[in-house]
Amino acid sequence: MKSFNLFDTVKTIEVIPLANGDIVPIDTIGVIVEIYNDGEAYEVELFGNWVEYNQEGELIISHSNSSNAFVETIAVITLYPQQISFVKPARETVGIRAQLLGLLDELSEEKLNQVKDFAETLR
Missing domain, CATH: 1.20.5 (Single alpha-helices involved in coiled-coils or other helix-helix interfaces)
Incomplete structure (x- = not known):
């Protein structure tokens, strides 16, 4: 099994259920933010859509070319090596x-x- 490094970009390779009842779909991109027990598990920040706040302060879907846009964090969750695959090393991101x-x-x-x-x- 592949071991990941801090800040490596990964993606989910299975559907991940969240505590609030939502699910994280396959191929959701994330970043390793913590490593547990020499790689037995990883804390991963998972990202969703490009979003921004409108004039009323509500979060709305946006585009990467908008100056106010940012990528929304959909979860920070503990995942296991068999639930994620390597996308890009930290040194590139x-x-x-x-x-x-x-x-x-x-x-x-x-x-x-x-x-x-x-x-x-x-x-």
Whole structure:
């Protein structure tokens, strides 16, 4: 089974029921936002349509070319490797700072201090 990295883009490969009774369809795109037990499970932010707020403050369907549009989060849910498939690595979708933050989150205190010491030499 494939192991995923923090911020990798994935998609669902089965219908996912939500606690509110809604369902997440197959091929819904998401991003890994947390890794549990060395990849036994993943917290995934799943995305829906492009949306924006209208003048009344209501959320309406929009388009990616609208300056006020954003992609709606439909769920942040724990999923298992057999429920998702790999789409794109984090390095292609997030900046270097986000990648570093993801790596730092996995390091021990000792290694964090080594990284800090090294980074200070780069100033």
